[in-house]
Amino acid sequence: MSHWGATADASARRTPRNAGVGLRLPHLAEVVATRPPAAWFEIHPENFLANPHAGELLQEVSQHYPISVHTVGISIGSTEGIDRAHLARLRGLVDAIDPVLVSGHLAWSTHQGAYLNDLLPLPYDDETLAVVGAHLSEVQEGLGRPYLVENPSSYVGFGTSTMTEAEFLCELVRTTGCSLLCDVSNVYLSAHNMGYDPYRFIDALPIDAVHELHLGGFTSEADEATPGGEVLIDTHAAGVAGPVWELYAHAVRRFGLQPTLIEWDNDIPAFSTLMAEAVHADQVAATTHKESRARAG
């Protein structure tokens, strides 16, 4: 039995290079009991803040694994501002488990006290840049650590945008000095849904700003907006698709070996399935990295 506040494993403090997996509540007890050989875990703090029992188990997990905190509740793009109460709760959790990374989405979800429980799209213009930039500083200050911004999964955009998403992210990095989390699956499905080239998107992102990669499964369905067409939904309910692995290799070529996360949030499979995906990600990353170094050398 480990004690709260006991010295963590040394490995729990190192920023991992291998692929980690998203730790969801159905696997929590198993992970505490069996300590699988996962490189690191990423959690959604909102699942633990309101669940004291899960929070206690997470504390134990954090003694043995590096943890990344990936929030879904910090609505960085809402004009009404950051929910200070939630930020304070998040700070409490972050202080307690001392994560190696903290991240969230380029999106918004709160409006006049209502939390809309979805990652909603933003128009990419100067006003949004100012709003997101100001909130980003507030969040980083409130948490006392850097906050990585993730590219969203897009189904719909705004005609009022004056920049592409990649241009917007570049501007955000330039004006705030923030780091990025590149969700490769989001790049793939957003490019499909909104009609642009995912490889050019990756190539447009600032090379030194990307410090984490995400991989998740999507679901294809008939597109109500385009008869006969299909839209890709970021369900995190399946394994990583073939074309996304190829795009991932491209991302590794550009950004180098970065901590990569396997996300699976719905129709959650056995933990071993997640581990197998992580192992595959490591293989793809290692092969790609070796090839690109050989080419460069």
Next chain:
Amino acid sequence: MPALADLQADVRQALTSCDATALESVLVGGRRAQGRLAIHQRHYEASLVTALLEKFPATAWLIGSAAMTQVARAFVRAHPPGHPCIAEYGSEFPIFLAAQDAEATPPYLQQFGELEWHVGQVSIAISEPALAWSQIVCVGADALPGVRFRLQSGLRYVHATWAIDDLMKVYLTGSPPDLFTLLKYNSWEFTVKLFEDEYKVPLLDPAVAARLAMVQELTLPVLLFVGLATRAATVPMLGMIVVIQTFVYPNAWIEHLVWSSILVLLLTRGPGILSLDHLVDRYFAAERRTLGGGNQLDSHALVDSRRLK
């Protein structure tokens, strides 16, 4: 007002009331971008409806999942979550549920939903180690006024007028009995059930025992209070105490002893002057005196004659 704020107000409107007309001209994505906004509408509604269904499975079992889903949908439109921790969402759902079609709704539905909400909250709470007496006694007398006790976070007090805990037990055990009657607290059926399950008085039929106890408990104390037929009234009371002591709560002998000592006192010494019995005595004594006023010899007459001597 900045344009982004307006846009977000419109998107919120589109999500919670499914009215996206204000956004028609600004959306892009596919040939008819409003169809894409439907994805977000669906995510908002489906994720929260699922959360409510997961949180209230027993309530769904009670009213049927179709009705439950329908009310959950209405609820998420009318009451969006106030914060991002969805585990805390839904405490007001039982009130909302009971207010829907109030005439067709069973009267215990809200209480049942509230019980389920608390059961869910308790299931994720952490119990802290209980406070030991030794920790309490070492608090100095001057510090005592400042001492505040905190209940376990996993402790809930739910006030209910229906025996919804019995109904919850039926759900949780998954084996409904052939016949189940939901009892209302303070009802006669509930009293009989107490005699059946809790008191378990032998020989007597629970319904008979309950009626007997009720009649006795309602009449005998009144007799004792006004002091009417006092000695006679103590006998069934003492009998009842003997039954409770022997068959129901043997550990409560201290209370039983206190009650009995008072009753035995009344039984052996009588009610005293502050009683109807005393008035009755006086009335009959006076009556006898009048009746025996002639040459008949009675005790009073004797005394009187002695005094006269």
